[in-house]
Amino acid sequence: MKKQSLLFLLMILSLTGYAQIKFEQGYFIDNNGTKTECLIKNVDWHDNPSQIEYKVSEGAKAKMGYIKNIKEFAVSDLKYVRETVNIDMSSEELNHLSATKNPEFKEATLFLKHIVQGAANLYQYEEGNLIRYFYQVGDKDIQQLIYKTYRVTQEIVNGVAKERTNKIDKNNRYKQQLWTDVKCDNIKESDAVKANYKKNSLVKYFVKYNKCKDPSFVNTRKQEDRDLFNLTIRPGIIFSTLYDSKETGSISGLGDFESKTNFRFGIEAEFILPFNKNKWGIFIEPTYQSYKSNLEIEETTFIGTNTRTFTVDYKSIELPIGLRHYLFLSDKSKLFINAAYVVDFEFDSTFQEEINGITKTKDFRTRTNVLGGIGYKYNNRYSIEARYGMGRKSGKIFSTSSYSYRSFSLVLGYSLF
Structure with a gap:
């Protein structure tokens, strides 16, 4: 899991450093009134710009044009x-x-x-x-x-x-x-x-x-229609584990539970921010996930050997609220990276200890955590994402240290609209 985490973070860093430079047909007029047809880098500015980046032709070197030299410009x-x-x-x-x-x-x-x-x-x-x-x-x-x-x-x-x-x-x-x-x-x-x-x-x-x-008036500055909201069904597979989060040097806890593979299902609402060419979005995704595993520990005492069995049965609705950034490859194809803060609502979740026929049961409670993801979307409808959830601590269990829940998911997506 540690190797997966490192690889995942390296992928995020490499993608963050990548961005497609897209120049579109436009023009600018200089202080002398000369109009220059050119290609202008269209970043769909949120704040009004004070400069532009342009090319006089497709293969030419990009140049900067500043407000002191440009009276007017247009792109798209x-x-x-x-x-x-x-x-x-x-x-x-x-x-x-x-x-x-x-x-x-x-x-x-x-x-x-x-x-x-x-x-x-x-x-x-x-x-x-x-x-x-x-x-x-x-x-x-x-x-x-x-x-x-x-x-x-x-x-x-x-x-x-x-x-x-x-x-x-x-x-x-x-x-x-x-x-x-x-x-x-x-x-x-x-x-x-x-x-x-x-x-x-x-x-x-x-x-x-x-x-x-003028009855024939048409607003030539009409903005293009934007896809500002997506509702997506997101099923997937989740690889998860529960590990002892006791700090190094303290008294040993129970040990780590086994990794498990389960099904997860989410419904995501995404709101595209209306600037920078639809490259940024805010999303919220209620997601059902579960994890169940056993851990057996043999203890030798002066009267013999006992087996202690620990069973965790964890079910919850995760609620990630996060920010997403798109990297466009073409008109129909784009990569995305995202990060989110996750609030977890567990239900019917227990941590159970059994020894010599005696069973102790305690509610299993968790805290918040963060996650990150890398994905690909096609035709603004189909998507796939690799998502990593950082350690989510549980409350203290019996006399042992608290545990942390960590996950890695592969998620498919289909946008209804």
Whole structure:
């Protein structure tokens, strides 16, 4: 089992160091207005980039292009434009909320993601948890749609300021901006009032405006459909053992139980994160597993030899919650590595000792552990994974040391959707 563990970890490290570099057809426009058709490395940026990696041809050496030299670039269904704008960088995290209602602007030169292009343009800027939307009507300057969550530290009651530190409010000025600057005959004031400061809601509003201005309007910046959720049936074989986890140098425990081979069955829900070309996912997989084994120990005393028989009967529902990373080999084929924290819910699990016809039984309880896996997925439906579960300690058993449960699994998968 130790050799398996070492081999498994080495495989994870080697795969972690591997990543396919995929360049896709695109272009960029430099400060002189020159448009260069090229291949751009499309990493489906979560945070708006400040530079790109590109090749002028398939066999050419990759180069870096920086925001100071590029006015605009596009790759696949993505388009970014460089603009110097006023942006409110106030935090949206509850522990760091500003006590000021008005936006706290700072000037910055950014690549803004173009998400609606027409008579009125909609742009997005994202950095960590910060998301800001910008708009432009006709040839007017690009402005931020103002939305801010802030902490109210005072309120006025009958003309008197009173302290109040437990209230959070929102500045929704963007709704007034929409109704004032982005309105048309088919748009009602209620449309602006109901618009949320979310991508889908704002896209819907701007598309409606552009269709009013031009009935033939089509949003050329429409994003591709993404497979953001997978439900997968995952049966497999599990090779497991229960070993004495007593530290070296302490009084010897009972010894190790035999390795056993059993069936396991899981149902996995996977949520694909909507950035970096669907390379990251979060999964949860309730899994049934079992382990049953005996251990016999002969003890010689002054009155003869006794045989002590220990029986462990362990059944549980494991609940791994983890992170997965995909490494694409082709449009239909991909490798993946994952790691998870496992909560274990054992049931009807016992540890039994029998000697001279006398039986003692104790509930078998376990703690949490972690696991890692390497796998392959084809056509986004069929998969196979090798998975290693680190030692999961049990509670103390009788007067002996605690035990640890360790496993190695081969898991097949079939995604229902």
